[in-house]
Ligand SMILES: Nc1ncnc2c1ncn2[C@@H]1O[C@H](COP(=O)(O)OS(=O)(=O)O)[C@@H](OP(=O)(O)O)[C@H]1O
């Protein structure tokens with residue numbers, strides 16, 4: 137993808153997401169082995185960890201350094217909890233994780249700071265990601281840790297970075313540190329959690345990326361220990377599955393019932409003739425599974441009143457589209473990333489599919505199930 141438009145932005149984004157994955161892997165390992173104070177609750181009772189803040193600071197600092205401090209970044213986290221006096225020990229951990237990661241920038245082909253960042257510089261890097269996006273100009277969109285619950289449980293999570301220009305998603309990069317590289321790795325992961333030896337051998341963890349209009353999506357294994365990122369030498373193209381028979385199709389959905397109506401999805405699945413049990417996976421790894429051809433369908437029906445955020449979808453949606461799939465709301469309309477931080481006007485839910493045939497059937501089944509559930 138060299139010499140193409142946005143190649144500089146894509147190049148930086150892929151490298152930065154590799155750095156972020158390496159940071160997350162270290163924090164997740166510590167979190168699981170020490171059970172320490174690295175997890176906090178936000179005002180809405182959702183979780184935030186040292187990794188969420190550290191990745192946001194690192195990505196913000198690196199993007200500004202490589203692309204200019206004027207760039208606009210829309211991201212999930214803020215510094216409200218982190219800058220309170222009770223959070224001083226967490227802030228110290230964040231500063232240490234950020235500096236540890238930035239010091240490794242040369243391994244990823246990037247340049248870090250000359251001196252370690254202070255706590256206030258780290259807080260500044262996090263809080264400058266306060267753009268609201270919108271229909272004009274370029275905006276980076278970051279979910280530093282998507283699937284924080286999966287992350288805390290030692291399971292699947294993703295680092296999601298996208299770039300929107302003129303309201304359209306142009307670049308999508310998804311780091312999936314616990315997604316095995318080999319085919320059907322996610323289904324096997326579900327049965328047998330990743331062991332640490334697999335993790336360091338390069339068999340587990342990848343970064344997926346794409347650029348709008350390229351009609352290609354790529355997967356690059358993560359690097360470990362003191363390896364250098366040789367990118368794009370070992371990147372492999374990925375594409376959606378060719379299965380269109382519902383009886384053979386696999387469908388993904390969120391793990392938590394609070395994030396998606398499992399029983400409504402089960403009704404739709406039955407109506408379409410899906411036979412397999414749902415593959416419940418934390419995070420945007422669900423989009424990655426469609427883009428890699430490991431699953432055919434992702435359905436998500438949030439409770440009414442919940443507004444989906446752009447950072448939970450932008451990178452994953454572009455990956456599925458460029459890998460050959462289809463993504464719309466439950467009414468069949470494309471998702472609109474031009475309206476600010478929310479997917480405004482979303483009709484009921486999100487349906488991502490490997491192909492048009494399955495997609496049409498699902499939209500029809502949603503319509504029928506909706507009618508009957510509202511009788
Ligand atoms: N009520 C409700 N409905 C729908 N979605 C919600 C809701 N509350 C939160 N969120 C967002 O869901 C993100 C996690 O989605 P997942 O697909 O990973 O869900 S699950 O953990 O597998 O159940 C999660 O992303 P992260 O916070 O980055 O983990 C939230 O942005």
Ligand SMILES: [Mg+2]
Pocket residue numbers: 182183212284
């Ligand atoms: Mg969150």
Ligand SMILES: [Mg+2]
Pocket residue numbers: 279281282283447448
């Ligand atoms: Mg998220």
Ligand SMILES: [Mg+2]
Pocket residue numbers: 188212279280281282283284
């Ligand atoms: Mg998040």
